[in-house]
Amino acid sequence: MKLASAVALVTGGSDGYGRGIASVLKAAGATVWITGRHVDKLRQTAAALGVHWVQADASSPADWDKVMAAVGDFDILVNNAGFGGDIVPVSEQTDENILAVIGTNLTGVILGCKRAGAMMAARKRGIIINISSVCALYAWPGWSVYTAAKAGLAKFSHGLFTELRPHGVRVTCLTPSWGQTNFNQAAHISGASEDPDLAAKCTSPEELGAIVRDVIAQPDHLAIPDITIQPMVQDICPM
Numbered sequence: 474m475k476l477a478s479a480v481a482l483v484t485g486g487s488d489g490y491g492r493g494i495a496s497v498l499k500a501a502g503a504t505v506w507i508t509g510r511h512v513d514k515l516r517q518t519a520a521a522l523g524v525h526w527v528q529a530d531a532s533s534p535a536d537w538d539k540v541m542a543a544v545g546d547f548d549i550l551v552n553n554a555g556f557g558g559d560i561v562p563v564s565e566q567t568d569e570n571i572l573a574v575i576g577t578n579l580t581g582v583i584l585g586c587k588r589a590g591a592m593m594a595a596r597k598r599g600i601i602i603n604i605s606s607v608c609a610l611y612a613w614p615g616w617s618v619y620t621a622a623k624a625g626l627a628k629f630s631h632g633l634f635t636e637l638r639p640h641g642v643r644v645t646c647l648t649p650s651w652g653q654t655n656f657n658q659a660a661h662i663s664g665a666s667e668d669p670d671l672a673a674k675c676t677s678p679e680e681l682g683a684i685v686r687d688v689i690a691q692p693d694h695l696a697i698p699d700i701t702i703q704p705m706v707q708d709i710c711p712m
Contacts, residue, residue: 474600474689477502480547482540484508484531484585485554487518489654490604493678494551494685496522501686506544508554531581532573541588546596549689550589552582552626553604560615571618578622579629586633594640600689601642603630607650607701611709627699634698645688648701650709651675674706 481498485491486507495518499505505524509515512528519526527543529536531554556577558570582603593599608616609623630646637644653675681702688697703709 474548474598474693476686476689479549479689480504480506480544481549481551482506482508482544482547482589483551483553484529484581486524486526487511487514490649490652490678490681491551491553492518492522493680493682494553495524495682497679497682497686498549498689499524503549506540506547508540530577531585532576533581534584537581537584537588540585541592546592547589548593548599550585550599550601551604551685552585552601554581555604555606557619560619562615563617566618574618575622575625578619579625582626583629586629590633590637590642593642594637597641598693599642600645601633601637602645602647602685602688603627605630605646605648607648607703607709609648610701631698634696638696641693643693643696645697646699647681647685647688648699649676649681650701650703651707652681653677671706675704676702 476498481503483491483495486495487509495505495507499522507515507519507524507526508529510530515526515528527540529540554577556574558574559566586601589601603626605627606623608620609627612620627646630644634644653672684702691697
């Protein structure tokens, strides 16, 4: 796939990893659309990067229909929209938080892949990249609901790969770990991002964008079903 003639859609593209992915794909020559829930932030990011935008909640079927109508035919879908919710034990979770976390991180991805996958399969080309989390691979207290959503996303991606492969459409599950994003602040937890020296050694949004670009740039007859990115400063023991 030649990025210079491609159209890409990045969900959750106004901040963090999504913004980094959108900026790298734009710099590579792609026509880029970003989505998000907050109009003001979308407008600011789109103006700064020179990309298109449409307001949408990834967990909403109606919003997905709106996105598909606005963007039209596209070659690349990056399902990046994510939501950590409350990082507390399951017994302390509200029902609303549980539904929101599953809705954004898993159901929303499935809704988008249903629509984009059908379009791509019909024309026998395209690539879908679903952004997971290292939480899908390991277990930590307080992360159970988020982990369930991201682990479900990973297995869904594998199933989708088997369905779309015969139609020439590639599917990748990209699993990053510690990153230079505002995830911890949004989830009201502490972590590597609060230590400037440590944060500088974590994955930056632009670095993840470069990885997405390189996955897309592989020959169309080759697929990367899974890829995990972990900063060297992060110790996960046992692996």
